[in-house]
């Protein structure tokens with residue numbers, strides 16, 4: 001069933017960030033190079049469609065390294081893994097590729113540096129989220145998890161001059177600011193990142209939703225429920241007083257949401273493929289087309305993980321033969337990694 005609204009306003013940037021691009025391309029290399037099954041510790045990115053696509057080509061997603069047979073190839077997800085998980089993978093797996101986003105790695109480093117200097121760390125994040133679990137595991141005895149909606153209620157400082165504030169990269173900007181203000185009021189010497197640990201992709205997508213919220217009657221956010229940055233985009237629209245819904249795909253749109261609506265803002269979380277956004281727009285069927293609402297242009301690029309580059313360099317000849325001239329017009333993918341996208345990678349494994 002197609003709906004009729006006046007116009008769609010499409011957020012830019014939306015969808016895949018540089019970390020997700022890198023992780024999807026990395027896992028694509030793994031399934032092209034190794035015989036199935038390839039194992040992946042945690043969902044490679046938090047999107048059901050992407051995970052299903054990899055499962056169809058023989059990737060097995062696990063939540064424990066105990067579920068990986070010795071000697072099997074393993075990828076660690078973009079959200080970052082606990083040190084003991086990395087160590088277990090290195091001990092038992094045949095090949096280990098850590099697809100952690102460099103911006104998550106940066107927070108892991110901050111944890112280590114600050115705890116070495118004797119700081120107690122307040123970490124704003126969501127309990128049980130893969131990124132929060134991996135980061136807290138760097139120094140669990142020195143970190144207190146702060147759920148953004150609960151604030152500092154459970155925290156007592158041993159030394160109020162030695163408190164630091166870190167955050168999950170995918171929080172809502174307003175959630176970060178609320179806890180930051182509270183923490184600075186309580187600990188005037190609070191140590192924290194110059195801006196915040198929220199990544200560029202999180203903040204850009206949220207700014208685009210803020211912009212949409214000045215004119216749209218409704219905001220639809222494409223992405224999975226497990227995706228923290230997707231859910232943050234919904235909260236940003238709600239903060240601006242606009243009705244907003246997270247949807248997995250076009251089929252999830254409820255007709256009553258569009259009653260009396262003229263302008264629909266559409267965006268997508270950092271792990272949602274763009275074809276799902278196109279299907280949503282087709283389903284909404286705007287009378288006067290699609291208007292792009294661009295708040296900034298992104299050019300970030302993260303290279304493939306060093307373990308994968310090293311491994312592929314060693315196998316270059318075999319790998320080039322595996323991808324063949326028909327896939328990439330004869331260009332070597334290792335040298336050309338910047339110019340192919342995660343969308344192309346997903347197309348390759350979906351053929």
Ligand code: SF4
Nearest residue numbers: 017019101103169199
């Ligand atoms: S959302 Fe940010 S931290 Fe997460 S993978 Fe993307 S760039 Fe990295």
